[in-house]
Amino acid sequence: MDYALIWAILISVAVFAYVALDGFDLGIALLFPWFKKEEDRDVMMNTVAPVWDGNETWLVLGGGGLLAVFPLAYSVLMPALYMPVIAMLLGLIFRGVAFEYRFKTKRAKGIWDLSFITGSLIAAMSQGIMLGAMLQGIQVTGREYSGGWFDWLTPFTLFCGMAVVIGYMMLGATWLVMKTRGDLQRQSYRAGWYTTILLVACIAFVSLYLPYVDMFIAERWFTYPASVGLWALPILLAVMTIGLLRSLHRKQEGRPYLWGLGMFLLAYTGFAVSIFPYLVPRSITLWEAAAPDNSLKFLLVGAMFLLPTIFAYTGYTYWVFRGKVDPDSGYHD
Amino acid sequence: MFEYFDALFLARFQFAFTIAFHIIFPSFTIGVASFLAVLEGLYLKTRNPVYQQLFRYWVKIFAVAFGMGVVSGIVMGYQIGTNWSVFSDKAGPVIGPLMGYEVLTAFFLEAGFLGIMLFGMNKVGEKLHFFATLMVAVGTAISAFWILSANSWMQTPAGYIMNDVGQFAAKDWFEVVFNPSFPYRLAHMLLAAYLTVAFVVGAVGAWHLLKDKTNAAARKMFSMAMWMALIVAPLQVLVGDFHGLNTQEHQPAKVAAMEGHFHTEARAPLYLFGMPNQETAEVDYALKVPGLASIILKHDIDAEVTGLDQFPREDWPPVATVFWAFRIMVGVGILMVLAGLWSGFQRLRGKLYDNKTLLRFSLFMGPMGFVAVIAGWIVTEVGRQPWVVYGLLRTADAASPIDKAGVAGSLIAFIVVYFLVFGAGTFYILRKMAGNPEQVTIPDYAKHKPTMAAERIYDEEV
Numbered sequence: 001m002d003y004a005l006i007w008a009i010l011i012s013v014a015v016f017a018y019v020a021l022d023g024f025d026l027g028i029a030l031l032f033p034w035f036k037k038e039e040d041r042d043v044m045m046n047t048v049a050p051v052w053d054g055n056e057t058w059l060v061l062g063g064g065g066l067l068a069v070f071p072l073a074y075s076v077l078m079p080a081l082y083m084p085v086i087a088m089l090l091g092l093i094f095r096g097v098a099f100e101y102r103f104k105t106k107r108a109k110g111i112w113d114l115s116f117i118t119g120s121l122i123a124a125m126s127q128g129i130m131l132g133a134m135l136q137g138i139q140v141t142g143r144e145y146s147g148g149w150f151d152w153l154t155p156f157t158l159f160c161g162m163a164v165v166i167g168y169m170m171l172g173a174t175w176l177v178m179k180t181r182g183d184l185q186r187q188s189y190r191a192g193w194y195t196t197i198l199l200v201a202c203i204a205f206v207s208l209y210l211p212y213v214d215m216f217i218a219e220r221w222f223t224y225p226a227s228v229g230l231w232a233l234p235i236l237l238a239v240m241t242i243g244l245l246r247s248l249h250r251k252q253e254g255r256p257y258l259w260g261l262g263m264f265l266l267a268y269t270g271f272a273v274s275i276f277p278y279l280v281p282r283s284i285t286l287w288e289a290a291a292p293d294n295s296l297k298f299l300l301v302g303a304m305f306l307l308p309t310i311f312a313y314t315g316y317t318y319w320v321f322r323g324k325v326d327p328d329s330g331y332h333d
Numbered sequence: 334m335f336e337y338f339d340a341l342f343l344a345r346f347q348f349a350f351t352i353a354f355h356i357i358f359p360s361f362t363i364g365v366a367s368f369l370a371v372l373e374g375l376y377l378k379t380r381n382p383v384y385q386q387l388f389r390y391w392v393k394i395f396a397v398a399f400g401m402g403v404v405s406g407i408v409m410g411y412q413i414g415t416n417w418s419v420f421s422d423k424a425g426p427v428i429g430p431l432m433g434y435e436v437l438t439a440f441f442l443e444a445g446f447l448g449i450m451l452f453g454m455n456k457v458g459e460k461l462h463f464f465a466t467l468m469v470a471v472g473t474a475i476s477a478f479w480i481l482s483a484n485s486w487m488q489t490p491a492g493y494i495m496n497d498v499g500q501f502a503a504k505d506w507f508e509v510v511f512n513p514s515f516p517y518r519l520a521h522m523l524l525a526a527y528l529t530v531a532f533v534v535g536a537v538g539a540w541h542l543l544k545d546k547t548n549a550a551a552r553k554m555f556s557m558a559m560w561m562a563l564i565v566a567p568l569q570v571l572v573g574d575f576h577g578l579n580t581q582e583h584q585p586a587k588v589a590a591m592e593g594h595f596h597t598e599a600r601a602p603l604y605l606f607g608m609p610n611q612e613t614a615e616v617d618y619a620l621k622v623p624g625l626a627s628i629i630l631k632h633d634i635d636a637e638v639t640g641l642d643q644f645p646r647e648d649w650p651p652v653a654t655v656f657w658a659f660r661i662m663v664g665v666g667i668l669m670v671l672a673g674l675w676s677g678f679q680r681l682r683g684k685l686y687d688n689k690t691l692l693r694f695s696l697f698m699g700p701m702g703f704v705a706v707i708a709g710w711i712v713t714e715v716g717r718q719p720w721v722v723y724g725l726l727r728t729a730d731a732a733s734p735i736d737k738a739g740v741a742g743s744l745i746a747f748i749v750v751y752f753l754v755f756g757a758g759t760f761y762i763l764r765k766m767a768g769n770p771e772q773v774t775i776p777d778y779a780k781h782k783p784t785m786a787a788e789r790i791y792d793e794e795v
Contacts, residue, residue, distance in 0.1 A: 049448075049451075049452065050448030050449070050451065050452040050453070051448055053400075053403060053443075053444040053447055053448070054441065054444035054445050054447075054448065056403070056407070056444075057436065057440045057441050057444045059407070060406075060407055060410055060436050060440055061433075061436045061437070061440075061441075063410050063411055063414070064410055064429070064432045064433050064435070064436045065433055065436075067410075067413065067414065067421055067425050067429040067432065067433075068425065068426075068429030068430045068432065068433040069429065069430075069433075071421055071422050071423075071424075071425025071426055071429055071500070072422050072425075074414050074418075074421050074422075074425060074429075075414060075418035075419065075421040075422035075425070075733075076418070077414070078411065078414025078415045078418055078421070078733070079414075079415060079418050079733045079734060079735050082415050082733075082735060082739055082743075083739070083743075085411055085414075085415055086415065086743045086746065089407060089408045089411055090746060090747075090750055092404060092407060093404040093405070093408070093750060093754055094750075094754065096400055096403060096404040097400055097401065097404060097754050097757070097758060099400065100396055100397045100400040100758070100761075101397075101757060101758065101761060104397070104761045104764075104765075105761070108757075143422055143498075144418070144419075144734050145418070145734065146734075149735075149736065149738075149739060291425060291426035291429065291500070291502075292426050292496055292500070292502040292503075294502065294503055294504075294506075295426040295427070295429065295430050295502065295503060298430050298503065298506050299429075299430040299433045299434065302433075302434055302437060302438070303433075303437060306437040306438060306441075307437070310437065310441045310445070313441075313442075313445045313446070314441070314445050316445075317445050317446075317448050317449060320448075320449055320453055320456050320457055321448065321452070321453075321456070
């Protein structure tokens with residue numbers, strides 16, 4: 001295996017870690033409109049307050065890593081996705097400060113609730129739009145983006161944006177099932193049920209629509225016998241969905257989130273399979289985009305030691321803050 | 334209004350605006366994180382409750398500032414791609430891994446232990462909690478290490494070759510990371526962060542002392558801050574001088590702009606004031622001390638000092654901006670040294686907390702570190718123009734192929750959002766600072782059932 005491929009896998013892992021972890025942070029905010037009670041919202045925020053910052057750092061690693069090891073892809077994708085990237089950044093600003101500001105004020109609490117919800121909505125929507133824009137292809141001439149200003153904006157990309165919003169809501173709901181009790185938990189079970197069904201509909205639509213409009217993707221998925229192995233993905237996805245719905249029905253607490261993560265992993269793998277070996281779909285492959293070998297090696301030496309260390313202390317943090325969040329404990333202080 | 338500017342100008346303005354905002358937060362959090370580690374360490378050693386009070390007081394201020402630093406920092410990383418894509422492609426193989434290491438060694442460390450530092454007091458025990466605080470402080474310093482390495486490489490590129498697709502590629506990573514200006518820049522920035530926070534802490538202490546000079550927590554703050562000022566401010570002058578000499582060696586045009594030297598001359602004057610005129614290449618309304626620049630820069634009154642006339646005009650930085658920013662930075666530095674000396678004198682007389690003029694002066698000096706940091710940043714970044722990689726890649730050749738409307742639109746969005754969001758954050762921080770540190774209550778953690786994260790709910794009843 002060459003360095004470019006190793007890095008493509010590592011960056012994919014970083015981006016998936018971001019989606020899996022910040023996904024439930026964003027999802028919790030997206031569920032806020034259905035949880036109107038202030039105490040419920042306090043608890044919801046406090047289930048992620050100690051970890052959201054670390055979760056978001058995976059996004060910085062994804063972006064920074066892309067710049068470091070695939071600079072050409074970074075320099076083409078960022079201008080191509082200019083508006084959704086800026087929108088995402090602004091959304092993350094409003095989302096991030098809400099964690100601190102919300103507990104600093106009583107009078108303006110509503111404003112920071114709104115900032116939390118809309119910031120997360122814009123960030124999640126933008127991420128979905130970027131995903132869709134990559135699937136529909138990006139126009140490149142030489143080493144530069146040569147498409148239009150609004151190429152990223154199509155009904156398909158908007159649909160992908162909505163799908164990611166729904167997916168994050170599902171992750172948020174299953175996370176809350178694990179971390180809360182009582183009414184809040186009961187409502188989370190229900191939210192988990194609805195969002196799962198909606199999400200499956202979205203994934204099904206994208207999976208059927210893409211091969212229909214894109215020859216490259218159709219070939220990848222329907223060339224016999226090379227693609228037979230890929231058919232495991234939709235089958236496994238069906239298994240995960242059933243597992244998730246059943247665990248919700250049986251009122252299991254930890255499993256729904258894990259099943260949900262499994263669904264995300266499969267959909268994400270489907271995305272990766274659909275664009276491989278391109279980093280900028282249909283223009284630049286990961287080998288063309290790769291930085292010189294000594295850049296890849298230099299960062300890899302560190303990453304080999306640092307990534308396991310990061311996993312270890314991140315795991316420790318989650319361990320420290322394990323268990324349910326009690327609504328009444330906050331009032332003692 | 335935007336018809337007068339081109340996309341390049343707007344992209345530069347956007348970068349300048351977002352980074353000027355961003356740099357405030359790291360320079361604050363680097364200092365406060367270290368301060369918190371010292372406070373918690375002192376508490377564990379002495380068991381004097383005032384240290385724990387101060388820790389709990391400042392950790393909340395830290396949390397708000399850290400949040401703002403994180404969100405404004407993410408913008409910086411992605412903006413390199415959106416507005417400076419040619420730079421990303423060409424320089425990515427060199428500075429990308431440095432930034433990658435910043436994420437792997439610093440950001441995760443800070444973020445991972447921040448949760449325990451802010452919410453974990455009743456979960457992990459005090460030694461582990463101190464460890465978490467220490468890790469956050471170490472993380473902020475490591476972050477400065479990498480980002481200043483990347484910035485310094487752009488100022489004094491070393492250890493690279495150009496590859497066949499026109500990218501900078503590393504030849505020797507050690508030379509890249511420890512490029513010629515890096516040690517000076519890192520030392521100067523870290524000291525700037527410590528000084529900035531020393532004066533903020535000093536001002537908060539002074540504010541509460543002016544209301545009640547027996548306030549024990551305020552006395553402790555003021556005393557600690559003034560010790561820092563006394564020791565570190567003169568040290569910073571020394572480091573700044575070394576940094577200047579290094580800049581003269583590697584970026585003589587920048588130093589010429591800082592000094593307002595359009596002409597190469599022996600016995601070069603030091604301009605105290607004046608209006609550098611880029612058109613006529615003269616300093617108008619000059620107030621100068623003959624020979625002093627030669628003494629400062631070459632340590633010899635008769636030495637010849639390089640002027641901008643040694644460089645083609647298209648390689649000149651905007652002289653007036655650099656000239657003035659430099660004077661502001663140095664001016665604040667002198668005031669900091671004065672504050673340190675004055676407090677030392679009052680301390681010797683045993684009247685550190687009684688002199689109202691000193692307390693008011695310290696209050697005035699509270700935000701001055703930020704002024705110096707931003708001015709210093711302007712000196713170093715505007716002074717290296719028109720280059721983004723010094724002498725090798727022009728800023729004008731580094732921009733993205735995007736149209737003006739996009740940059741203008743995002744610029745307006747950033748300006749509006751930053752003023753709203755960071756305005757609110759500053760308000761919350763100032764309100765925290767107005768709270769009396771002596772009235773910080775220390776909960777009895779032993780009595781708490783292990784519950785998650787909820788400790789900080791309603792920490793402000795407003």
